[in-house]
Amino acid sequence: MRLATWNVNSLKVRLPHLKDWLAAQQPDVVCLQETKTEDASFPLGEIEAAGYRALYAGQKTYNGVALLTREAAADPLTSIPGFEDEQKRVLAATLGDMRVVCLYVPNGQSVGSDKYYYKLDWLDALIAWLRAELARYPRLAVLGDFNIAPEDRDVHDPALWAGQVLVSDEERARFRALLDLGLKDALRLFDQPEGSFTWWDYRMAAFRRNLGLRIDHILLSPALAERCRACQIDIAPRRLERPSDHAPVIAQLD
Protein backbone atom coordinates (compact mmCIF):
# COMPACT_ATOMS: atom_id res chain seq x y z
CA MET A 1 0.00 0.00 0.00
CA ARG A 2 1.50 3.27 -1.15
CA LEU A 3 0.13 6.55 0.20
CA ALA A 4 1.12 9.87 -1.34
CA THR A 5 0.54 13.59 -1.08
CA TRP A 6 1.24 16.26 -3.67
CA ASN A 7 0.43 19.95 -3.89
CA VAL A 8 0.05 20.23 -7.67
CA ASN A 9 -0.51 24.02 -7.86
CA SER A 10 -3.33 23.74 -10.41
CA LEU A 11 -4.61 20.31 -11.39
CA LYS A 12 -5.43 21.52 -14.89
CA VAL A 13 -1.87 22.62 -15.60
CA ARG A 14 -0.26 19.65 -13.86
CA LEU A 15 -2.52 16.89 -15.20
CA PRO A 16 0.11 15.58 -17.67
CA HIS A 17 2.69 15.42 -14.88
CA LEU A 18 0.21 13.76 -12.56
CA LYS A 19 -0.73 11.07 -15.08
CA ASP A 20 2.91 10.25 -15.81
CA TRP A 21 3.68 10.20 -12.12
CA LEU A 22 0.74 7.89 -11.28
CA ALA A 23 1.93 5.46 -13.95
CA ALA A 24 5.52 5.60 -12.68
CA GLN A 25 4.88 5.42 -8.93
CA GLN A 26 1.66 3.36 -8.83
CA PRO A 27 0.40 4.86 -5.57
CA ASP A 28 -2.78 3.39 -4.08
CA VAL A 29 -3.91 6.60 -2.43
CA VAL A 30 -3.04 10.14 -3.53
CA CYS A 31 -3.94 13.33 -1.70
CA LEU A 32 -3.83 16.41 -3.93
CA GLN A 33 -3.83 20.04 -2.87
CA GLU A 34 -4.26 23.34 -4.66
CA THR A 35 -6.31 21.80 -7.43
CA LYS A 36 -7.75 25.31 -8.12
CA THR A 37 -10.57 23.55 -9.95
CA GLU A 38 -14.30 23.76 -9.41
CA ASP A 39 -15.95 20.36 -9.03
CA ALA A 40 -17.85 20.77 -12.31
CA SER A 41 -14.56 20.96 -14.22
CA PHE A 42 -12.67 18.24 -12.31
CA PRO A 43 -10.95 15.99 -14.91
CA LEU A 44 -12.68 12.85 -13.67
CA GLY A 45 -12.49 11.03 -17.01
CA GLU A 46 -8.71 11.32 -17.21
CA ILE A 47 -8.27 10.28 -13.59
CA GLU A 48 -10.52 7.24 -14.13
CA ALA A 49 -8.66 6.39 -17.32
CA ALA A 50 -5.48 6.36 -15.21
CA GLY A 51 -7.10 3.74 -12.99
CA TYR A 52 -8.30 5.79 -10.04
CA ARG A 53 -11.50 6.80 -8.37
CA ALA A 54 -11.68 10.36 -7.14
CA LEU A 55 -13.28 12.45 -4.46
CA TYR A 56 -12.83 16.18 -4.71
CA ALA A 57 -13.74 19.41 -3.01
CA GLY A 58 -12.78 22.34 -5.16
CA GLN A 59 -13.44 26.01 -5.67
CA LYS A 60 -12.61 28.63 -8.24
CA THR A 61 -9.05 30.03 -8.37
CA TYR A 62 -7.89 29.03 -4.88
CA ASN A 63 -7.34 25.98 -2.69
CA GLY A 64 -9.11 22.73 -3.54
CA VAL A 65 -8.29 19.16 -2.51
CA ALA A 66 -8.81 15.74 -4.07
CA LEU A 67 -8.39 12.12 -3.03
CA LEU A 68 -7.48 9.56 -5.69
CA THR A 69 -7.88 5.91 -4.73
CA ARG A 70 -7.67 2.53 -6.41
CA GLU A 71 -10.71 1.30 -4.50
CA ALA A 72 -13.88 3.25 -3.76
CA ALA A 73 -13.70 5.35 -0.61
CA ALA A 74 -16.56 5.71 1.87
CA ASP A 75 -17.89 8.30 4.29
CA PRO A 76 -16.36 11.41 2.74
CA LEU A 77 -16.09 14.63 4.72
CA THR A 78 -15.06 17.96 3.19
CA SER A 79 -14.59 20.19 6.21
CA ILE A 80 -13.50 20.11 9.82
CA PRO A 81 -16.72 19.42 11.74
CA GLY A 82 -17.86 22.52 13.58
CA PHE A 83 -15.36 24.82 11.85
CA GLU A 84 -17.20 27.10 9.46
CA ASP A 85 -15.04 27.64 6.38
CA GLU A 86 -15.78 28.53 2.77
CA GLN A 87 -12.26 27.47 1.77
CA LYS A 88 -11.88 23.95 0.41
CA ARG A 89 -8.97 22.55 2.36
CA VAL A 90 -10.10 19.22 3.79
CA LEU A 91 -11.12 15.86 2.38
CA ALA A 92 -11.41 12.76 4.55
CA ALA A 93 -12.64 9.31 3.58
CA THR A 94 -12.47 5.67 4.65
CA LEU A 95 -10.72 2.89 2.73
CA GLY A 96 -11.38 -0.48 4.31
CA ASP A 97 -10.32 -0.03 7.91
CA MET A 98 -8.13 3.00 7.19
CA ARG A 99 -9.22 6.62 7.49
CA VAL A 100 -7.37 9.02 5.19
CA VAL A 101 -7.35 12.79 5.71
CA CYS A 102 -6.12 15.12 2.95
CA LEU A 103 -5.22 18.63 4.11
CA TYR A 104 -4.29 21.96 2.60
CA VAL A 105 -3.37 23.95 5.69
CA PRO A 106 -3.64 27.73 5.25
CA ASN A 107 -0.42 29.48 4.30
CA GLY A 108 -0.71 32.25 6.87
CA GLN A 109 0.84 34.94 4.65
CA SER A 110 2.86 36.68 7.38
CA VAL A 111 3.13 36.41 11.15
CA GLY A 112 0.51 38.62 12.80
CA SER A 113 -1.70 38.99 9.72
CA ASP A 114 -5.39 38.09 9.67
CA LYS A 115 -4.49 35.06 7.56
CA TYR A 116 -1.96 33.99 10.16
CA TYR A 117 -4.59 33.98 12.91
CA TYR A 118 -6.98 32.14 10.61
CA LYS A 119 -4.22 29.54 10.15
CA LEU A 120 -3.73 29.15 13.91
CA ASP A 121 -7.49 28.86 14.52
CA TRP A 122 -7.75 26.36 11.68
CA LEU A 123 -4.94 24.28 13.18
CA ASP A 124 -6.55 24.36 16.63
CA ALA A 125 -9.77 23.04 15.12
CA LEU A 126 -7.79 20.41 13.21
CA ILE A 127 -6.03 19.18 16.37
CA ALA A 128 -9.32 18.77 18.23
CA TRP A 129 -10.91 17.00 15.30
CA LEU A 130 -7.99 14.61 14.73
CA ARG A 131 -7.95 13.73 18.43
CA ALA A 132 -11.51 12.48 17.97
CA GLU A 133 -10.69 10.82 14.63
CA LEU A 134 -7.82 8.90 16.23
CA ALA A 135 -10.13 7.59 18.92
CA ARG A 136 -12.59 6.48 16.25
CA TYR A 137 -10.12 5.21 13.63
CA PRO A 138 -6.99 3.50 15.00
CA ARG A 139 -5.69 3.32 11.43
CA LEU A 140 -5.49 7.01 10.55
CA ALA A 141 -3.31 8.65 7.90
CA VAL A 142 -3.12 12.44 7.61
CA LEU A 143 -1.42 13.70 4.47
CA GLY A 144 -1.03 17.09 2.93
CA ASP A 145 0.53 20.47 2.59
CA PHE A 146 0.84 21.54 6.23
CA ASN A 147 2.57 24.83 5.45
CA ILE A 148 4.75 24.24 8.51
CA ALA A 149 8.44 23.33 8.55
CA PRO A 150 8.48 21.44 11.86
CA GLU A 151 12.16 21.83 12.76
CA ASP A 152 15.21 23.83 11.71
CA ARG A 153 16.52 20.85 9.75
CA ASP A 154 13.45 21.24 7.56
CA VAL A 155 14.61 24.70 6.48
CA HIS A 156 17.49 25.44 4.11
CA ASP A 157 18.53 28.55 6.05
CA PRO A 158 17.02 28.58 9.56
CA ALA A 159 18.61 31.92 10.44
CA LEU A 160 17.05 33.57 7.38
CA TRP A 161 13.64 32.07 8.13
CA ALA A 162 13.68 32.49 11.93
CA GLY A 163 10.33 33.74 13.20
CA GLN A 164 8.77 33.88 9.74
CA VAL A 165 5.51 32.32 8.70
CA LEU A 166 5.83 28.53 8.14
CA VAL A 167 8.43 28.24 10.91
CA SER A 168 7.08 30.43 13.75
CA ASP A 169 6.89 29.03 17.28
CA GLU A 170 3.08 29.14 17.27
CA GLU A 171 2.86 27.11 14.07
CA ARG A 172 5.50 24.62 15.17
CA ALA A 173 3.77 24.19 18.54
CA ARG A 174 0.62 23.16 16.68
CA PHE A 175 2.54 20.68 14.55
CA ARG A 176 4.00 19.22 17.75
CA ALA A 177 0.47 19.03 19.16
CA LEU A 178 -0.43 16.78 16.23
CA LEU A 179 2.54 14.55 17.07
CA ASP A 180 1.49 14.62 20.73
CA LEU A 181 -1.81 13.03 19.67
CA GLY A 182 0.31 10.01 18.76
CA LEU A 183 0.73 10.72 15.05
CA LYS A 184 4.15 9.92 13.61
CA ASP A 185 5.95 12.01 10.98
CA ALA A 186 6.48 9.21 8.44
CA LEU A 187 9.57 10.70 6.81
CA ARG A 188 11.31 10.87 10.19
CA LEU A 189 10.74 7.19 10.85
CA PHE A 190 13.72 6.68 8.54
CA ASP A 191 17.13 8.22 8.04
CA GLN A 192 17.05 10.93 5.40
CA PRO A 193 19.71 12.95 3.65
CA GLU A 194 20.37 16.42 5.01
CA GLY A 195 18.44 19.01 3.04
CA SER A 196 15.32 16.90 2.46
CA PHE A 197 12.72 19.41 1.29
CA THR A 198 9.32 19.32 -0.43
CA TRP A 199 8.95 22.91 -1.62
CA TRP A 200 11.27 25.29 -3.45
CA ASP A 201 10.47 28.84 -4.55
CA TYR A 202 10.09 29.26 -8.31
CA ARG A 203 12.44 32.24 -8.11
CA MET A 204 16.18 32.50 -7.66
CA ALA A 205 16.87 29.05 -9.05
CA ALA A 206 15.86 27.80 -5.61
CA PHE A 207 15.38 24.19 -6.65
CA ARG A 208 18.74 23.93 -8.37
CA ARG A 209 20.38 25.38 -5.25
CA ASN A 210 18.17 23.25 -2.95
CA LEU A 211 16.91 26.35 -1.13
CA GLY A 212 13.82 24.57 0.12
CA LEU A 213 11.51 23.80 2.99
CA ARG A 214 9.90 20.57 4.16
CA ILE A 215 6.26 21.55 4.57
CA ASP A 216 4.40 18.58 3.02
CA HIS A 217 3.96 15.69 5.40
CA ILE A 218 2.52 12.25 5.96
CA LEU A 219 1.42 11.61 9.53
CA LEU A 220 0.51 8.09 10.60
CA SER A 221 -1.27 6.75 13.66
CA PRO A 222 0.77 4.23 15.69
CA ALA A 223 -1.00 1.26 14.10
CA LEU A 224 -0.09 2.50 10.61
CA ALA A 225 3.40 3.71 11.54
CA GLU A 226 4.14 0.16 12.67
CA ARG A 227 3.41 -0.98 9.13
CA CYS A 228 5.41 1.79 7.42
CA ARG A 229 8.44 0.40 5.56
CA ALA A 230 9.66 3.50 3.73
CA CYS A 231 8.93 7.15 3.16
CA GLN A 232 10.46 9.33 0.46
CA ILE A 233 10.24 12.70 -1.19
CA ASP A 234 10.10 12.25 -4.97
CA ILE A 235 11.90 15.24 -6.46
CA ALA A 236 11.72 13.94 -10.04
CA PRO A 237 8.54 15.90 -10.96
CA ARG A 238 10.13 19.12 -9.68
CA ARG A 239 12.76 18.80 -12.43
CA LEU A 240 10.20 18.81 -15.27
CA GLU A 241 9.14 21.73 -17.46
CA ARG A 242 6.47 23.85 -15.75
CA PRO A 243 6.65 21.93 -12.47
CA SER A 244 4.62 22.36 -9.35
CA ASP A 245 6.71 24.16 -6.74
CA HIS A 246 6.02 21.19 -4.42
CA ALA A 247 7.35 17.64 -4.69
CA PRO A 248 5.24 14.59 -3.80
CA VAL A 249 5.87 12.52 -0.68
CA ILE A 250 5.20 8.76 -0.70
CA ALA A 251 4.91 6.30 2.19
CA GLN A 252 5.07 2.54 1.72
CA LEU A 253 2.99 0.47 4.12
CA ASP A 254 2.81 -3.32 4.46
Added chain:
DNA sequence: ATGGCGCGCGCAGCGCGA
Protein backbone atom coordinates in the same frame (compact mmCIF):
# COMPACT_ATOMS: atom_id res chain seq x y z
C1' DA B 1 16.49 37.55 -0.87
C1' DT B 2 11.85 40.76 -0.10
C1' DG B 3 12.20 40.84 -6.31
C1' DG B 4 13.17 38.13 -9.74
C1' DC B 5 8.19 32.83 -10.60
C1' DG B 6 3.89 30.78 -11.75
C1' DC B 7 -0.92 30.28 -11.05
C1' DG B 8 -6.10 32.07 -12.06
C1' DC B 9 -8.69 35.44 -14.07
C1' DG B 10 -9.31 37.46 -18.18
C1' DC B 11 -7.03 40.34 -21.61
C1' DA B 12 -3.95 44.25 -17.96
C1' DG B 13 -2.08 43.64 -14.37
C1' DC B 14 -3.18 42.15 -9.80
C1' DG B 15 -3.77 38.88 -5.66
C1' DC B 16 -1.84 35.09 -3.92
C1' DG B 17 1.31 31.48 -2.73
C1' DA B 18 5.47 30.07 0.58
